[in-house]
Structure formats: structure tokens, C-alpha cells
Amino acid sequence: MTRITAWRRHPLARYAVLIFALALVGMAYTAFAQAGKPADAALAAGKVDDVAEGKSLFVKHCSSCHGMNAQGTTSAPTLIGVGAAAVDFQMSTGRMPAAAPAAQAPRKPQAPWVDETKTRQIAAYVQSLGGGPQVPGQEQVDAKLGDAGKGGELFRANCIQCHNWVGAGGALTQGKYAPNLNEATPTQIYEAMVTGPQAMPVFNDTTITPEEKRSMIAYITQVRSQRDPGGFALGRIGPVTEGLVAFLVGLSVLVIAAIWITAKKRQKS
Template identity: 85%
Template sequence: MTRITAWRRHPLARYAVLILALALVGMVYAAFVQVSKPADAALASGKVDDVAKGKSLFDAHCSSCHGLNAEGTSTGPTLIGVGAASVDFQMSTGRMPAGQPGAQVPSKPLPQWVDEEAIKNIGAYVQSLGGGPQVPGHEQVDAKLGDAGKGGELFRANCIQCHNWAGAGGALTQGKYAPNLNNASPTQIYEAMVTGPQAMPVFNDSTITPEEKRNMIAYITQVREQKDPGGFGLGRIGPVTEGLVAWIVGIFALVLAAIWITAKKRQKS
């Protein structure tokens, strides 16, 4: 006990305790990092071969805009931290590789080298750079498991300002636009919510939970199948189109009425 007491009173004892505590914290942190990183890589499709193939494809087709290390350039943003979900959305919808620069990158037919395997590999490579949202699983996007009624409430509260109540899309400012959702797959809809492409805000899990996202997907896919019992759908764009058609039809009817009235007066005279 005397030796222990003497050691505790030594001037360097407090520094030894501090160093021991820092070493312990470092070991605990390293253990957690080693567990989480492999898990994250595995969920991202994360095989070493996939990442290597993705790196090769990225260097050949993407690095001219996004940089050799995906750090971004004057013509393309950084991809560090965007995740595999962003890659899958942008490439599967034909937005990437981009054509001519503009206010917004439109969808277009996929080039021959882009297929599911290429998208998966590039997604694995980008995921390995800094994590980020991952491609959702089947249960997360299965519309059959969602509640379309609740999804409709969420969609009307968060999305119709840009996408229209039926997902028909619409114009935004500075040449941008909200795209039509009728051709988007459930996976692409989910990915758009978690990555916020172009002018769209990000709806992370703290804003809209995965269950609520699935409900919204159920609503969007259900609306596509609805018919228009009132007559022509007019693209379901909304009151602007309906008002324009009503105005044109109304003016045309008035012109016909004026011609008919004038013709009758001439016959009487």
C-alpha cells in the first residue's frame, strides 16, 4: 500500500492516468469504427471487386466532370458522401452521364455501357469514398406494404407544390422544373427523397420516416392507375390547363353563336 500511495503522489501520476484514459478511449473508438465500416461497405454492395470495377468505370466515364477522386470540378459537384442511392438514381433515370450543361439535367436514354451491373459498381465505389444514403431494399419501397391514404396526406403536404397532386410535375424558377413521376420506379422515388436531386430538398428519415416514404410511394403508384371519370385528364397538370381549355372552348362557342345570330339576321332581311 505504501508503494501505491507513493506512486499516486508522484508528480507524473496524473499524466500517466490521462494517457491511459486517452488510450482506452482510442481503442474503444477504433473497435466501433472497424465494426461499422465493413457493415456499411457490405450494405453498399461493398465487395472489393465491385469497388475496383466501379473505380475503373468512374475514371473512364465520370472523372472528367467529377474529378479523379470524385472531389468535384467546375463542371461537376463532389460525390464524396452522396452515397450509392444518388448514383443509382442519377444513372438509372438517364440524368448521368450528363449531356449538355443547363439549368437542370434532363432524363435521356442510357448509353450502351450503362447497365445494372455498371451502376451497382460505380455506386459501390462512390459509397466507399464517404458513405451516404444507400440503395433501399425491396421492403422499403414495396407499395403493397404502404398505406396510400396516409401517403396521400404526406404527398399533398410536402410535394404537390412542385410535382402537382397527381405527380405530373411542373415548372420552377430559373429554368428548372419538377419532373413527372409517372415513369419513376418506387426505388427511384425513394432515392429522390433521401438524396434531394437538383432542385429537390432532402427528406431524410428524421423528416419523413421510411414507413412514411413507403406510404407516399403507395399513393404515387396508385394515382397512376386512377382513371378520369369526368372526361379528359388534360395531362392532370391542374387549373392552368383546365382554365386555358375552358377559355378556348368558351371563346370558340361565342364566335359560333355570333356567326349563327348574324346569319339568321341576314336571312330575315
């Protein structure tokens, strides 16, 4: 008892007790937070029941590449923390499930077993693993509520280097490319901005606000219907095709002119 009493009276004893109490509170908070996290994430992404169904679908169709617990493998990245928006984007555009690993997964028709319900369920399961960007609501992607003029300024400042001024896409390095945006829905455009699929950077709400994203969607969807009064659209890819056509047409005219002039001189001689 004398030794215990001496410890209690030690100048550092009160600090030791305080640190011990703080550690207990921290461990208790962590335990309760982790216990409720999957359910909260599932509610944000859809229905709680979707998590169980989504896990079953994930194990059956996705685990061979992404791992049984979505931890990732040598052939596919981890899905922990990517969020429901990333799953919805990849599956709704047919990019996932992928037929084979490649530099970039192309947009293609959805797999026969994929539908809106199964996509939502797998998204809810992935959301429950570690949170992340959620699927946007209808108001967030409503182009009618956006400012197409402001969206055009933002698009030209942030996106035309890869996607072209009208979203026609373009080539990148190492076999990658910026896809054509003409087939992308407003939801898919928003999801791409917040998740940064493949070679695309992430534009979070600090970089581009939700209102600005909506304006960019308004511009992208509006420019699709614009006419090309200057002549042939040439895929709307820009100076590359225009320069190529000008070169080929100009070269052809020069060759024909040279042949005609030579023929004339021969006739005179």
C-alpha cells in the same frame, strides 16, 4: 533531474498528462476507424470487389466532370457523402452521365455502357468515399406493405406543390421542373426522397419515416391507374390546362356567336 522532478510535482502536470493520453486515444481511434470505413461502406452498398471496379469505371466515365477523386469541379458537384442511392437514382434514370451541363438533367434512356452491374459498382465506390444513403431493400419499397390512403395525405402535404396531386410534374424557376413520376420505379421514388436530386429537398427518416415513404410509394403507384370520370384527363396537370381549354373553347364560342348574330342583323337590314 531536479527540473524534471519539479515539473512532475507541478499542480498542472496531472492535467497535462491526462490531455496527452486522451489525444493519443483519439488519434488511434480515428486511424482504425478510417482504415475500416471504405470496406464497411462497400459491404453496405454491395461487394468489396465492386469498389475497385467502380473506381476504374468512375475514372473512365465520370471523372471528367466530377474530378478524379469525386471532389467536384466547376461543372459538377462533389460526390463525397452523397451515397450509393444517389448514384443508383441518377444512373438508373439515365440522368447520368449527362450529355452537357444544364439547369436540370432530364430523364432519358441509359447510356449504352451502363447496366445494373456497372451501376452497382460505381455506387459502391462512391459509397466508400464518405458514406451516405444506401440503395433501399425490396421490403422498403414494397407498395403492397404501404397504406395508400396515408401516403396520399403525406404526398398532398409535401409534394403536390411541385409534382401535382397525381405526380404529373410541373415547372419550377430558372429552367428547372418537377419531373413526371409515372415512369419512376418504387426504388427510384424512395431514392429521390432520401437524396434530394437537383431542385428536390431531402426527406430524411426524421422528416418522413421509412414506413411513411413506403405508403407514399403505394399512393404514387396506385394513382397512375385511376380513371378520370369527369371527362378528358388533359395530361392530369390540373387547373392550368383546364383553364386554358375553357378559355379557348369559351372564346371560340363567343367569336362564333358574335359572327352569327352580326350575319343575322345584316340579312334583316
